[in-house]
Amino acid sequence: MKIGTVLKGLHHDENELARTLLRVADQHRADHEVFHLGRDLADWSVRHVREIAAVAGSFGEQLDPAPDDTPSPVDQARRWVSQRMGRSSATELVLVRDLRDVYLRASGVLTDWEMVGQAAQAIVHDELLELATRCQAETKRQATWANAKLKEVSTQALVV
Amino acid sequence: MSIDDRITDVWGDRTPYARGGRWPDRVDQHLAAGIREEDVDRWVQTASTLHSNGDAFDIAVRDGRIVGVRGRQDDRVNHGRLGPKDLFGWQAIQSPDRLTRPLVRRDGRLVECSWDEAMDAVVRRTRELLDEQGPSAVGFYTTGQLFLEEYYTLALVAHGGIRTSHVDGNTRLCTATAAEALKESFGSDGQPGSYTDIDHADVIALFGHNVAETQTVLWMRILDRIAGDDPPAILCVDPRPTPVAKAATVHLAPRPGTNVALMNALLHEVIARGQVDEQWVGAHTVGYDDLEKTVSRYSPDVVSTVCDVPAADIRAAAGLVGEAEALLSTVLQGFYQSHQATAAAVQVNNLHLLRGMIGRPGCGILQMNGQPTAQNTRECGADGDLAGFRNWSNQAHVADLARVWNIEPKQIPHATPPTHAMQIMRYVEDGSIRFLWVSGTNPAVSMPELARMRSILSQDRLFLVVQDIFLTETAQLADVVLPAAAWGEKTGTFTNADRTVHLSEKAVDPPGEARSDLEILVDFARRMGLQDKDGQPLVKWSTPEDAFDAWRECSRGRPCDHSGLSYDMLRDGSGVQWPCTDEAPDGTERLYAGGAFWASPDDCESYGRDLETGAPVEEQEYRALNPYGRAVIKAADYRPAHELPDEAHPLQLITGRTVYHFHTRTRTARAPELQAAAPEVWVEVSAHDAATHGLREGDLAEVRTRRGEVQARVRVSDIRPGVVFLPFHYGYWDTAEGWRPGDHGRAANELTATDWDPASKQPIFKTAACSVRKVADGDGSPAPVPRTTAQAPVSAASTEGGPR
Incomplete structure (x- = not known):
């Protein structure tokens, strides 16, 4: 059975999504909605990481329930810069790229959850199906947020 | 009782009435010292502009000056009563420090100039930026205090003329959540209830709404019910000891930021006790199952810890709303300006949907406003939405508005949601908005985080226009200051929190060269040469009545239909509730009678948003969710506030x-x-x-x-x-x-x-x-603070008011 392998990949991707959301939040502290929502939505992925780890044991994978979100020195430097760069419209262009990154990563995670959900139905694993259904819905909301924000920012950042 | 005591005796004498009865009249009047009624030359019809209740009154005029006020006995809102701000506030517009001439900034200082100089500067900068960057460089930030005719003109000028999506009002700070919560639940903005629901309710629940201070006359109505036969029970949710809390049957004082948890517990109990009107819910709503699942996690015991409110009190509150025969709920800033604002306000709507209590006498929802004309900011589109509660993401609605305005649909910005005030300020901060026109509001004091706000508004690269009646903090930062006429110095209409439209006539001339906001906007449109698609002037009116008639056409067929209203009708009578049409010529007391909502995919103002992320719901998703236009029950989980107390900030x-x-x-x-x-x-x-x-x-x-x-x-x-x-x-x-x-x-x-x-x-x-x-240390004397209301000192039971 390959479900363990998929969960391991998903565990990695959710961690990456959480890290990306936190990085984007930190990088755009002057953009308050991105800052707050980025952190809020990173929490969702952190929770997913924990829940994946909890279920992965049944599929032969030992995964770390703690998120891999320790800020690196680079992250801290980025935070310092972001607070001082808020007065330039160039930062909005960076934001467009960053939201695109969040959207693509969330879309990847969404696909992972779809795969897990399909497999859970195939083996009639209620716990895994419930987890996949619930998390997939939340991942979709993360992607939808990034997409909506991207659309909004594009109408300003790309025409200035 | 003397009117002079109404500073300390805020609500005046009681006129008790029983459930289902008519609220007795009581005419409140205040004339300046030395003026008797026979000295008054004429009385001029108007309504309150210092709160959102819409109390109707007449202005007393003598020798071209305002000398007092008298409540309008025949008005449905106040039956003659007035509050302290109505009785005394009119004096301000005759203050000697009114702005009387336009000002421009020269060598760093604001100096007087002519209207031509001021408007030329405004128009020149607007043109430069439109040429250089386009409409994205231009923003408008208005208020909740202009008149309907002015907002509608502003919306046309900004959306249809300049074609910017950066338009909002300070109503974003006071009433945006009311509008959003109504859109989420009912598909469209529009207050479901009526103030007359107070006459019929057996339970009145006030959620974060200190009505005793925000709308004194509405509180008088409730006090008169409490003093009469068969009084209503009162539920108050507020962390402060407000007069409402003191009069309440049950008072809950939750920890700030936990409203969603509290509401979920009330809904949990209503469901657990079998008080859901299942037939009604089945026939008129979608989304119930999700709510049931969500609130099942919020028992009073669990929520008691989150909110720090005794579980027994939560159960008692749930008992009131769950057993009510006719429940009236009101909501204001305790919910709207707190964490998870929309999610919490929507749960109040859900409470009424579960109990099938909407659109009948006593069964009302009042998602309140903070400002006198906030409702008009919303319906006219001066809050960024499309005029007439049209849906910016529905192409047919955009095309319909373009028809009304005689422009091409693509000229109305609708690619994204309208830019809200906080985001407008962000764009000013990053330098992508370089022209901001502020009318009738004062962001240098009213916006959050003022050090940031001052640094945004005082940037050299920003061209700031401020249109106001006094030199406010914000006006002092402006490049051009335009002196506006105040209420009482111009004619127009405005609408209160229960959809009552009042006419406010010009009583006296504005001081010096001050002009009405309408005149200023029409002048700007003319100088800019704004045109429709046939090369005719875009703004086809110059008088308030013509602007109102244009609005009647724009609103025709929409939820806020004004087509049956006219200045003559408002002059002959008093306030009238919209919608007012050929079918409902006297106005409409309650919306959604029989569970008929404006929520079908083709009619609704909004497809809604994700309550937690704010992302707009896409059209296809909404069509799948709600094909038949029922009310939408939206569940929300409680999330802790972003900033929680810690050791340094406990x-x-x-x-x-x-x-x-x-x-x-x-x-x-x-x-x-x-x-x-x-x-x-x-x-x-x-x-x-x-x-x-x-x-x-x-x-x-x-x-x-x-x-x-x-x-x-x-x-x-x-x-x-x-x-x-x-x-x-x-x-x-x-x-x-x-x-x-x-x-x-x-x-x-x-x-x-x-x-x-x-x-x-x-x-x-x-x-x-x-x-x-x-x-x-103080000197032992009390702080110079009112003793009458929510800030009464801990030890005093006194009703003596005023500072020492």
Whole structure:
């Protein structure tokens, strides 16, 4: 059975999504909605990481329930810069790229959850199906947020 | 009782009435000293502009000056009554420091100039930026205090002429969540209930709504029901000991930022006790199953810990709303300006949907407004939405508005949601908006995090136009200041929180060269040469009545239909509730009778948003969810606030208002009785916190958050322990510094955070973590703070008012 392998990949991707959301939040502290929502939505992925780890044991994978979100020195430097760069419209262009990154990563995670959900139905694993259904819905909301924000920012950042 | 006592006796004498009865009349009148009724030359029809209740009254005029006011006995809203701000506030517009000539900035100073010079400067800069960058460089930030005709003209000029999507009002700070919650639940904005529901309700629930101070006349109506036969039970949710809390059958004082948890517990109990009207829910709503699943996790015992409210009290409150025969709920800033604002306000709608209590006498929802004309900002599109509650993401609606305006649909910006006020300021901050026209509001005091706001508004690269009646803090930062006519000096209509439209006639001339906001906007459109698709002037009117008639056509067939209204009709009678049409020629008392909503995919104003992320719901998703246009039950989980108390900031700061002042005191501080009643900022702390932090009544204290500090005299009150309250009215225009703090902050918004509700985009003013410490001992006398209302001192049962 390959479900363990998929969960391991998903565990990695959710961690990456959480890290990306936190990085984007930190990088755009002057953009308050991105800052707050980025952190809020990173929490969702952190929770997913924990829940994946909890279920992965049944599929032969030992995964770390703690998120891999320790800020690196680079992250801290980025935070310092972001607070001082808020007065330039160039930062909005960076934001467009960053939201695109969040959207693509969330879309990847969404696909992972779809795969897990399909497999859970195939083996009639209620716990895994419930987890996949619930998390997939939340991942979709993360992607939808990034997409909506991207659309909004594009109408300003790309025409200035 | 003498009217002069109405500063201390805020609500006046009782006129009790029984359930289902008619609220008795009581005509309140106040004339200037030495003026008798026979001295009055004429009485001129109007309504309140210092709160959102819409009390109708007449202005007394003698020798071309306003000399007093008298309530209109035949008006459905107030039956003749007036509150303190109505009785005394009119004096402000005759203040000698009114703006009377336009000002432009030359060599760093504002100097007087002609209208031609001022408008040429405005038009020149607008043109330059449109050529250089396009409409994305231009923003408009208006108010909740202009008239319908002015908002509609502004929306046309901004959306149809300049073609910018950067249009909003300060209604974003006061009423945006009301609008959003109504759109989420019912597909469209529009107040479901009516003030007359007070006459019929057996339970009145007030959620974060200190009606005794925000709408005094509405509270008089409730007090008169309480004093009569078969009185209603009152549920109050508020962390402060408001007059509502003191009159309440059940008072819940939850920890700030936990409203969603509390509402979910009430819904949990209503479902657990089998009080859901299942047939009604099945016939008129979608989304029930999701709500049932969500709130199953919120038992009173669990929520008791989250909110720090006894579980027994939550059960008692649930008993009131669950067993009510006719439930009236009202909601205001305790929900709208707090964490998870829309999600919490929507749960109040859900309560009524579960119980099938909407659109019948006594069964009402009043998602309130903070400002007198906020409803018009919303319906005319001056809050950024499309005029007439049209849906910006529905191509047919955009095309219909383009038809009304005789322009091409693509000329109306609708690629994204309208830019809300907080985002407009962000674009000003990053330099992509370089022209901002502020009318009738004062963001340098009313927006959150004032140090940031001042640095945004004082940038050299920003061209700031301010249109106002006084030289506010914001006006002092402007490049051009345009002197506006005030209420009483111009004609127009405006609409209160229960959809009642009033006509307000010109009583006196504006001072000096001041012009009405409508005249200024029409002049701007003419000078800009704004045209429709046939090369005719885009704005086809210049008088208020013509503007109103244009609006009647724009609103025709929409939920806010004004087609049956006219100036003549409003002159002959008094207030009329929209929709007013050929089919409903006398107006409409309650919306959604029989569960008929404006929520079908083709009709609705909005497909809604994700309450937690704010992302707009796509059309296809909405069509799948709600093909038949039922009410939408939206569930929400509780999430902790972003800024929680810690060791350095152990308390929670909430800001709010007092009954004696309005907004940033530009008018009320110029009415002697109102100013004397609440002359200086204060801070309310509980007896428990006062003891912990070594504070006594009258001491000078410093309140500090991560954003700044404010110094204020201490009032020890019965406020919930752990919570600190500051009134938001006090800025700097009447201090030596003029527009910014001197050595210490005075404005509550020095302390608030830049953070907003994802769905309604309303800033959060009620969950900042703060510290309090003593700066200096008082002299033993009480703080100069009103004793009448929510800030009554802890030990006093006195109704004696006013500072010493």
